[in-house]
Amino acid sequence: MSQTHKIGFIWFIPLLCFLVSTSNAEIAAKPGVNYGQLGNNLPHPETSVELIKTLKAGRVKLYDANPKILKALNKTDIQVSVMVPNEIIIEIAKNQTLADEWISTNVVPFYPHTKIRYVLVGNEILSQPDNVTWFNLVPAMIRIRKSLVSFRLRKVKVSTPLAMDCLETSFPPSNGTFRSGVTESVIRPLLEFINGTKSFFFIDVYTYFAWVANPAEIKLDYALLEPGKTRYTDPVTKLVYTNLLEQMLDALFFAMRRVGYPNSRIFIAETGWPNGCDVDQIGGNIYNAATYNRNVVKWLTRKPARGTPLKPTVVFPSFIFALYNENQKTGPGTERHFGLLYPNGTSIYEIDLSGKTEEYKKALPAPTNNEPYKGPIWCMAARGVNVTALAGALSYACGQGNGTCDPIQSGGKCFRPNVLRWHASYAFSSYWAQFKKAGGSCYFNGLAVQTTENPSFGSCKFPSVTL
Numbered sequence: 001m002s003q004t005h006k007i008g009f010i011w012f013i014p015l016l017c018f019l020v021s022t023s024n025a026e027i028a029a030k031p032g033v034n035y036g037q038l039g040n041n042l043p044h045p046e047t048s049v050e051l052i053k054t055l056k057a058g059r060v061k062l063y064d065a066n067p068k069i070l071k072a073l074n075k076t077d078i079q080v081s082v083m084v085p086n087e088i089i090i091e092i093a094k095n096q097t098l099a100d101e102w103i104s105t106n107v108v109p110f111y112p113h114t115k116i117r118y119v120l121v122g123n124e125i126l127s128q129p130d131n132v133t134w135f136n137l138v139p140a141m142i143r144i145r146k147s148l149v150s151f152r153l154r155k156v157k158v159s160t161p162l163a164m165d166c167l168e169t170s171f172p173p174s175n176g177t178f179r180s181g182v183t184e185s186v187i188r189p190l191l192e193f194i195n196g197t198k199s200f201f202f203i204d205v206y207t208y209f210a211w212v213a214n215p216a217e218i219k220l221d222y223a224l225l226e227p228g229k230t231r232y233t234d235p236v237t238k239l240v241y242t243n244l245l246e247q248m249l250d251a252l253f254f255a256m257r258r259v260g261y262p263n264s265r266i267f268i269a270e271t272g273w274p275n276g277c278d279v280d281q282i283g284g285n286i287y288n289a290a291t292y293n294r295n296v297v298k299w300l301t302r303k304p305a306r307g308t309p310l311k312p313t314v315v316f317p318s319f320i321f322a323l324y325n326e327n328q329k330t331g332p333g334t335e336r337h338f339g340l341l342y343p344n345g346t347s348i349y350e351i352d353l354s355g356k357t358e359e360y361k362k363a364l365p366a367p368t369n370n371e372p373y374k375g376p377i378w379c380m381a382a383r384g385v386n387v388t389a390l391a392g393a394l395s396y397a398c399g400q401g402n403g404t405c406d407p408i409q410s411g412g413k414c415f416r417p418n419v420l421r422w423h424a425s426y427a428f429s430s431y432w433a434q435f436k437k438a439g440g441s442c443y444f445n446g447l448a449v450q451t452t453e454n455p456s457f458g459s460c461k462f463p464s465v466t467l
């Protein structure tokens with residue numbers, strides 16, 4: 001009796017371990033998607049959850065704790081990450097009651113049917129100018145963790161996603177070093193928290209931005225993770241890199257090692273490539289976006305699982321950025337073109353986040369903007385935009401610079417046709433021509449678009465920008 005019992009027991013344990021560890025590795029390897037909502041034309045949460053399933057994403061990361069989305073995720077197998085907004089970090093750091101209220105409102109009602117697994121405190125806090133929040137970050141994380149423990153939400157871990165600018169040196173990767181101004185005050189306590197709670201260092205890592213900052217030195221193929229074309233050998237460690245992502249991740253591992261945490265685990269909180277960009281930007285196109293995202297999925301789901309040259313056995317859980325092109329994101333055009341899907345829910349290119357699709361069928365459009373555009377660019381009012389807002393932007397632009405709008409005054413060479421869109425286009429072009437060098441952009445809250453077609457006619461000459 002006791003004999004059979006024992007045998008049963010011995011057989012049972014290893015089998016269970018095996019099952020648990022396989023499924024963990026599989027879940028870890030299955031990339032997720034970032035569900036950003038900065039668009040005024042995005043599908044409803046229920047539709048979005050269906051689309052996330054169609055993409056075969058293993059997990060989803062939210063930039064808030066939208067109750068409609070958390071409800072739509074009820075009883076799905078998708079693991080969920082929610083986010084505490086940046087604005088309340090300082091308050092939460094001071095007040096346990098507030099932390100408890102946040103968890104009780106945003107996590108408790110949905111757990112466990114909605115598989116919430118991470119509460120991320122803030123987004124890219126060390127990239128924000130407000131340094132008071134920096135020093136409140138880890139204290140707020142400690143309070144959030146304390147709340148989770150008191151509500152017995154044992155499966156939920158706490159972290160915070162940082163951008164690569166948390167490093168002051170990332171090249172060569174063996175030289176990876178955290179910013180000296182935050183190493184002792186923020187990074188060390190953060191790593192201690194992560195180690196003590198078996199959480200992850202969440203990092204937003206974009207080879208696109210590294211390449212754009214230095215296209216002369218970095219090969220596009222290397223940034224796109226195209227296999228076997230370019231190699232880089234770290235002169236100190238002699239580790240050989242075959243793509244820029246591994247290089248950037250190892251720079252972070254080396255930085256963590258310098259602070260005494262060589263074995264902290266990394267979670268790729270965001271990675272991706274833009275499928276479009278402004279005329280004055282490079283490399284944002286469907287071909288590159290499909291290539292990068294397919295390669296990164298392949299890299300993340302390799303079998304057997306592999307890591308980086310420095311950490312060959314670690315598996316990186318991850319989220320691709322982003323579910324949709326988001327038309328209300330500010331900044332250059334790339335910001336509004338990171339989606340896997342158009343806002344109407346159709347895919348921009350074929351992609352299977354499970355890594356199970358080896359070959360995609362449809363041909364991709366050839367890239368045309370991998371090199372800087374050479375020639376004049378004008379900044380025009382977009383079609384079909386809010387006229388009240390457009391009139392406001394026109395008046396703003398005319399108030400900047402010197403004689404910005406003289407030619408569209410009554411009797412001026414560009415006065416006719418005397419219509420708002422024309423005058424606004426002149427004002428935008430004139431503004432941009434004067435302020436581009438000082439960082440001025442052709443955006444005007446989405447009211448302006450760049451064009452390579454010269455709008456000038458007759459004696460009316462529109463000012464232009466040449467790169």
Ligand SMILES: *[C@@H]1O[C@H](CO)[C@@H](O)[C@H](O)[C@H]1NC(C)=O
Nearest residue numbers: 091094095096097098099101
């Ligand atoms: C902490 O937050 C709670 C809930 O908002 C509030 O009632 C309380 O006054 C706060 N305590 C302090 C010390 O600010």
Ligand SMILES: *[C@@H]1O[C@H](CO)[C@@H](O)[C@H](O)[C@H]1NC(C)=O
Nearest residue numbers: 070071074075109110113114
């Ligand atoms: C999730 O589904 C379960 C089971 O159907 C249900 O009991 C629960 O109320 C649902 N939760 C929410 C937040 O809708």
Ligand SMILES: *[C@@H]1O[C@H](CO)[C@@H](O)[C@H](O)[C@H]1NC(C)=O
Nearest residue numbers: 129130131132135181182185
């Ligand atoms: C925080 O920012 C302020 C104002 O920008 C600056 O004066 C101060 O030195 C900064 N503090 C630290 C610790 O970086």
Ligand SMILES: *[C@@H]1O[C@H](CO)[C@@H](O)[C@H](O)[C@H]1NC(C)=O
Nearest residue numbers: 168169171172175177235236
């Ligand atoms: C490492 O970075 C430091 C500056 O942080 C620099 O002075 C040094 O030259 C770098 N080492 C190598 C091998 O590039």
Ligand SMILES: *[C@@H]1O[C@H](CO)[C@@H](O)[C@H](O)[C@H]1NC(C)=O
Nearest residue numbers: 192195196197198260261262
């Ligand atoms: C990390 O945590 C473990 C316990 O889980 C502890 O033994 C170890 O010393 C910690 N590492 C550091 C660098 O503090």
Ligand SMILES: *[C@@H]1O[C@H](CO)[C@@H](O)[C@H](O)[C@H]1NC(C)=O
Nearest residue numbers: 341342343344345346347348
């Ligand atoms: C979805 O939007 C894209 C981009 O605007 C467009 O090309 C496509 O035709 C649309 N598809 C449907 C089904 O509306």
Ligand SMILES: *[C@@H]1O[C@H](CO)[C@@H](O)[C@H](O)[C@H]1NC(C)=O
Nearest residue numbers: 385386387388389390392393
């Ligand atoms: C148009 O823009 C104005 C000013 O920015 C705003 O007050 C108004 O609500 C907008 N109208 C619509 C329909 O969005």
Ligand SMILES: *[C@@H]1O[C@H](CO)[C@@H](O)[C@H](O)[C@H]1NC(C)=O
Nearest residue numbers: 400401402403433434435438
């Ligand atoms: C406007 O003119 C003044 C004086 O000539 C000059 O200092 C300033 O830089 C000009 N501003 C722009 C935006 O060109």
